[in-house]
Amino acid sequence: MSATIAYVRVSTEDQSTNTQRATILERHKVDRWFVDEATSGLIKAQDRKGLGELLNYVREGDTVIVYAIDRLGRNTVDVLETVEKLNSKGVAVLSLREGFDMSTPMGKAMLTMLSAMAELERSNIKERQMQGIKRAKAEGKALGREKVINDEDVSQWRKDNSASIKATAIHFSISPASVKRACRSANCYS
Numbered sequence: 001m002s003a004t005i006a007y008v009r010v011s012t013e014d015q016s017t018n019t020q021r022a023t024i025l026e027r028h029k030v031d032r033w034f035v036d037e038a039t040s041g042l043i044k045a046q047d048r049k050g051l052g053e054l055l056n057y058v059r060e061g062d063t064v065i066v067y068a069i070d071r072l073g074r075n076t077v078d079v080l081e082t083v084e085k086l087n088s089k090g091v092a093v094l095s096l097r098e099g100f101d102m103s104t105p106m107g108k109a110m111l112t113m114l115s116a117m118a119e120l121e122r123s124n125i126k127e128r129q130m131q132g133i134k135r136a137k138a139e140g141k142a143l144g145r146e147k148v149i150n151d152e153d154v155s156q157w158r159k160d161n162s163a164s165i166k167a168t169a170i171h172f173s174i175s176p177a178s179v180k181r182a183c184r185s186a187n188c189y190s
Contacts, residue, residue: 002061003031007054009071013038020067023096028065032057041074045082055082060090068097069114074122076115083111149174155186 006024008017017035024030034057036050045051051072058064064086066072073079083102086093093102098114100107136143149172158168158179168179 002063003059004028004063004065005032005034005054005058006030006065007034007036007051007071008067009036009039009041009048009050011038011040020071023067024065027096030065041070041072044075044078045073051082055085058086058089058091062090063092063094065094065096067095069095069102069111070118074118076112076119079115080112083108149178149182151182151185154179154182158183 006021006028008020008024010017010020015038017037021033034050034054036048039048039050046055054064069079072082083093087103091103093107094100095102095111098110100110102108102111133143154168154172154174157163157171158165161167163171165176165179169176172179
């Protein structure tokens with residue numbers, strides 16, 4: 001007997017799978033759910049707990065439903081490999097947002113194009129981000145958080161109190177790495 005299986009994924013802890021679940025349940029009666037929460041799509045499919053369990057569970061004739069292709073992964077090759085694994089087991093894959101069956105030749109072609117476009121967009125975003133950082137540096141803008149400690153004060157307190165890195169970090173409410181940087185900057189021992 002074939003089953004309708006749903007897979008939902010969110011990337012961060014502050015996100016919820018509720019919208020994906022509700023959208024799937026509006027159109028399909030689901031026999032089994034597989035979930036990955038706070039799991040990046042950059043993690044290979046086989047290394048994600050929920051999707052790994054799904055791949056082991058499915059049988060010929062089953063249908064896997066996802067809210068959108070990007071729930072399967074963010075890397076075109078990984079998404080295509082996952083869909084191919086499912087198809088080779090005789091499992092159909094439906095994507096609701098894109099509106100196609102990825103087990104058909106047309107669905108596979110659409111999947112390849114959409115996955116490639118999504119990957120290209122992520123690359124373009126990263127490139128624009130790197131260009132913005134480069135431009136900000138060239139304009140002399142400070143990047144990162146504003147420094148809240150005085151390296152000399154940290155270094156002097158540590159020296160005066162013969163304190164460890166940990167004790168100094170606790171005293172100033174900063175990280176041990178900040179203490180080390182402050183001591184390096186002030187040319188004291190670390």
